[in-house]
Amino acid sequence: MPDGPLTTAALNRALLARQHLLERSDAPALSMVDELVGLQAQNGWSPYVGLWSRLAGFRHAELADALVARQVARIVVVRGTIHLVTAADAVLLPALCRPLLARDLLVNQAHAAHLRRVDVPAVTAAARTLVEEQPRATTELGRLLAERFPDVPPGSLAHAARGTLPLVQVPPRGVWGRSGAPTLTTAWSWLGLAPVDLSEPDAWADAMGRVVLRYLAAFGPASVADVQTWSGLTGLRPVVDRLGDAVVRLPGPPASPGGRPRELLDVPGGLLPDADVPAPVRFLPDYDNLFLSHADRRRIVDDEHRKALTRANGVIPATVLIDGRIRATWRVDREPLDPPRTRNGRSLATLHVEPFTAVDGATRRALVAEGEVFVRFMADDAAEHRVLVG
Structure with missing residues (x-):
């Protein structure tokens, strides 16, 4: 435990150590994707850069082969953005992020008004049938849905499917050296995994709590606001409070000069290297989670x-x-x-x-x-x- 409040410099080195950006790891790529709770994948090349800077001896084929073997997948999860995640997370994280994605359907400026005129659960059911028959490009999916729901623009119908189903982008999308339009099917069909059932009382909070611990191990120490920024979800204070002794609470830098230390959360034994340990040059991809996963980004x-x-x-x-x-x-x-x-x-x-x-x-x-x-x-x-x- 630190003697006093953690400094911004100390939080910087803790983040870099947990992200394997002080020293490259010898872990397999699949293990690193799991440890980091996925990597941003707006562009097909982005996860390759993220892994190259974190793993010793990383080769393009290691990730490309995992995509083709269906060990990892590209899918919309935290913050409503495309990530490359493990197969298990491709069914878990969309279920946890459902409140975020459902809210988007209500407020999205381009689509919300159109979707208020349609039975969205019926669109979801029809879309699932279509993409599980065979993977569909977004434009094809929208066009086929519009045949059944002609009063709604195809783009809005495809957006409804994206917001209510865990749709993975199947290869060759994301395979190094190859290209292709986003072609979608459900994570359940592509990966052969059953949907995650979070219908029981407290099931969502328990599952979210386990993911919060994974986040803290990879991005902490961090505040509740940081967790919410990373996930895109709100109201996570009760989830954190349920964790009890599974987290430790540490004083961190004040929000403003002269203010009171902020409470930060961490996993017991989380890496806290010296604030002055050398940090090498590292190249990061666009949208790297190192930049996007904290409400207070002064640590990076x-x-x-x-x-x-x-x-x-x-x-x-x-x-x-x-x-x-x-x-x-x-x-x-x-x-x-x-x-x-x-x-x-x-x-x-x-x-x-x-x-x-x-x-x-x-x-x-x-x-x-x-x-x-x-x-x-x-x-x-x-x-x-x-x-x-x-």
């Missing part, structure tokens, strides 16, 4: 940089950790080589790293060293690679 990014990362269109760029904090963005550009250097490698892949502020020589060398390995992972089919910093 400075306020002025956080504002720069929150774009008007909602896009969260790919970022770089420098000394443990988000202090740069990155992108990979390709350009053709003329003449081509090899029969299959016809492009030059350039990793552009854009620090928010000037970096010293040692930091620049660290960015280049990590970047040279990273750009070869990202553009494994390119003939040549380079790294440009700032």
